[in-house]
Amino acid sequence: MNIVGENRWWQRVLYFYLPLGFFAVLLLFPFYWMLIVSFKPDGDLLDTQANPFLLHVLNRTEGFPFISFDWSNITLKHYRYLYNDTEFTRWLWNTIIVTVGATAISLICAVFIGYALGRFKFRGGNLMGAAIFIAYLVPPTLLFIPLAELVSRLHLYNRYWALILTYPTFLIPFASWLLMGYFQTISGELEDAALVDGATRLQAMWQIILPLALPGILSAGIFCFTLAWNEFLYALVFMGTGDMKTVPVGVVSDLIKADVYFWGPLMAAAILGSVPVAIAYSFFVDNYVSGLTAGATKG
Amino acid sequence: MALVHTSKIAEQGEIQPAQGRGSIFQRDGVLAWLFMIPGWTILLLFMAYPFFLGIYLSMTDKMLGFNDFQFIGLENYRYLWTDSIFQQTLRNTAIYGVGTVPFKLLFGLGLALLLNRQFRFSRFFRAGLLLPWIVPTALSSLAWLMLFSAVLSPISLVLRQWGLIDQNINFLGDAWNARISLCIANIWRGTPFFAISILAGLQAVPTELVEAAALDGASRWQRFQAVVFPVIKPIVLITTLFSVIWTISDFQLVYVLTKGGPANETHVLGTYAYQIGMNATDIGQAAAISLYMFPALALGAILLLRSVRSGGAR
Numbered sequence: 001m002n003i004v005g006e007n008r009w010w011q012r013v014l015y016f017y018l019p020l021g022f023f024a025v026l027l028l029f030p031f032y033w034m035l036i037v038s039f040k041p042d043g044d045l046l047d048t049q050a051n052p053f054l055l056h057v058l059n060r061t062e063g064f065p066f067i068s069f070d071w072s073n074i075t076l077k078h079y080r081y082l083y084n085d086t087e088f089t090r091w092l093w094n095t096i097i098v099t100v101g102a103t104a105i106s107l108i109c110a111v112f113i114g115y116a117l118g119r120f121k122f123r124g125g126n127l128m129g130a131a132i133f134i135a136y137l138v139p140p141t142l143l144f145i146p147l148a149e150l151v152s153r154l155h156l157y158n159r160y161w162a163l164i165l166t167y168p169t170f171l172i173p174f175a176s177w178l179l180m181g182y183f184q185t186i187s188g189e190l191e192d193a194a195l196v197d198g199a200t201r202l203q204a205m206w207q208i209i210l211p212l213a214l215p216g217i218l219s220a221g222i223f224c225f226t227l228a229w230n231e232f233l234y235a236l237v238f239m240g241t242g243d244m245k246t247v248p249v250g251v252v253s254d255l256i257k258a259d260v261y262f263w264g265p266l267m268a269a270a271i272l273g274s275v276p277v278a279i280a281y282s283f284f285v286d287n288y289v290s291g292l293t294a295g296a297t298k299g
Numbered sequence: 300m301a302l303v304h305t306s307k308i309a310e311q312g313e314i315q316p317a318q319g320r321g322s323i324f325q326r327d328g329v330l331a332w333l334f335m336i337p338g339w340t341i342l343l344l345f346m347a348y349p350f351f352l353g354i355y356l357s358m359t360d361k362m363l364g365f366n367d368f369q370f371i372g373l374e375n376y377r378y379l380w381t382d383s384i385f386q387q388t389l390r391n392t393a394i395y396g397v398g399t400v401p402f403k404l405l406f407g408l409g410l411a412l413l414l415n416r417q418f419r420f421s422r423f424f425r426a427g428l429l430l431p432w433i434v435p436t437a438l439s440s441l442a443w444l445m446l447f448s449a450v451l452s453p454i455s456l457v458l459r460q461w462g463l464i465d466q467n468i469n470f471l472g473d474a475w476n477a478r479i480s481l482c483i484a485n486i487w488r489g490t491p492f493f494a495i496s497i498l499a500g501l502q503a504v505p506t507e508l509v510e511a512a513a514l515d516g517a518s519r520w521q522r523f524q525a526v527v528f529p530v531i532k533p534i535v536l537i538t539t540l541f542s543v544i545w546t547i548s549d550f551q552l553v554y555v556l557t558k559g560g561p562a563n564e565t566h567v568l569g570t571y572a573y574q575i576g577m578n579a580t581d582i583g584q585a586a587a588i589s590l591y592m593f594p595a596l597a598l599g600a601i602l603l604l605r606s607v608r609s610g611g612a613r
Contacts, residue, residue: 030442109338116334139548141569146353230435248437274434
């Protein structure tokens with residue numbers, strides 16, 4: 001049942017479909033643009049007569065059958081260029097190593113912190129919860145200068161460890177906060193029963209609670225993965241030279257050139273770099289939001 | 300049977316499971332702190348320590364790659380305060396916040412109200428319209444870089460064909476055009492976050508109440524401000540504060556679209572700190588630029604922590 005009093009079709013169009021369509025077009029247009037530019041031949045891009053919003057596959061002809069297909073107006077050239085003539089695959093590899101490493105470390109730490117804050121009553125618990133929340137709010141732009149100094153003192157500059165160890169500074173607080181909320185929702189009775197039956201705290205956690213929390217841990221892992229994949233500033237500053245760049249950094253610093261013909265590969269790279277994250281998120285959208293704003297939606 | 304048994308005892312409060320029983324590692328308090336050691340070690344080393352190191356560096360004249368530097372007190376802060384580029388940077392950061400957050404809130408609220416209905420493909424729309432916020436900003440900014448291109452911008456092209464302009468718009472080459480362009484791209488990226496958070500809040504709005512109000516003849520607007528808004532108010536506040544913090548500390552969008560140009564006219568604190576620290580190699584001054592962000596961030600964090608707690612978290 002929709003909101004009452006909107007039963008006429010023109011009301012539905014005016015108050016619902018029109019605004020929704022408006023948002024959909026505005027929010028998705030840049031992606032549509034990326035996609036078509038990444039498949040366009042260069043000549044097509046510069047052709048001022050052609051409609052820039054389409055790939056010119058379908059053409060009108062004089063006689064029957066009135067249309068003809070011209071597949072030469074779709075090209076995989078830009079994707080091939082990325083693979084053959086740039087270090088895109090190397091950047092991809094770097095990103096994967098860093099992302100997986102940082103996610104693994106963060107997830108392990110966050111499961112323990114989230115468990116402690118969500119299931120133990122102890123002095124200082126509230127304070128530590130607040131501290132985790134504050135840590136989540138510290139932006140990379142506040143810390144990157146002194147962190148660069150620290151990274152170079154530890155001789156980590158341009159090594160994977162530079163990012164694997166610094167990404168957890170924003171992944172751990174985020175995942176801990178998310179998991180804390182998740183652990184709180186699991187009833188204490190099962191755990192109490194196990195304890196009465198003689199299990200230790202750790203056994204109860206390992207064998208009873210963690211398996212129940214697996215969906216939460218999985219989604220925390222996915223979000224850590226995407227946050228690490230998207231990170232830009234630390235990657236630019238700590239691993240921004242030579243062949244150690246991550247995908248976003250490599251694309252932005254190596255593929256932008258001062259000529260007109262770089263748009264194709266640039267858009268192709270933007271598409272390829274976005275796809276893994278888009279897929280990962282689309283399955284977990286709802287969890288993400290409820291986790292992020294855990295405090296406010298409950299109660 | 301063990302289950303029933305335990306809950307009964309627990310109700311009567313006769314035993315406190317796992318407290319004061321067995322070894323010291325069975326105690327909640329001890330275990331909790333042990334559990335937090337690995338995570339906090341990383342946070343202390345790579346977050347707390349750099350924070351204080353940053354405060355210290357901001358009071359020195361350290362240059363990148365040189366270990367010979369002197370303590371100069373608040374000189375960096377004083378100098379920046381009089382530096383015209385930095386003054387413009389502060390103004391830009393304010394413009395960037397004021398020029399985007401209200402719009403993100405407004406559009407996000409509207410979009411959330413639309414998505415809150417049941418309609419065909421609603422799941423598909425929810426996931427799809429979130430895209431601007433979830434893909435790597437550095438990469439989606441590249442699409443905007445092209446949409447704002449002085450040569451190939453399709454926006455210019457369409458406006459030219461409609462006869463509204465004679466020449467391509469110089470989106471990123473003119474100071475005010477560039478600032479507005481940055482705001483537009485930022486609004487585009489941030490709106491889905493507002494929409495999806497508020498959408499989550501809308502789930503708590505009692506449908507019967509809205510329908511009852513409608514039957515009593517309350518208008519659309521009356522229903523919204525009397526029934527819906529009070530329920531989503533806390534989450535609107537929290538989302539807004541998150542957005543303010545992220546907006547004033549932004550880096551990627553500005554770095555990719557303008558790099559602070561033309562002529563340093565569009566820097567925000569993050570990009571200016573990068574330019575001074577990494578390009579001009581003045582680490583001390585760059586650290587001070589970053590720290591100028593701190594008062595606003597601290598204020599935002601305090602307000603946010605308060606509203607999250609009063610929202611019923613603990």
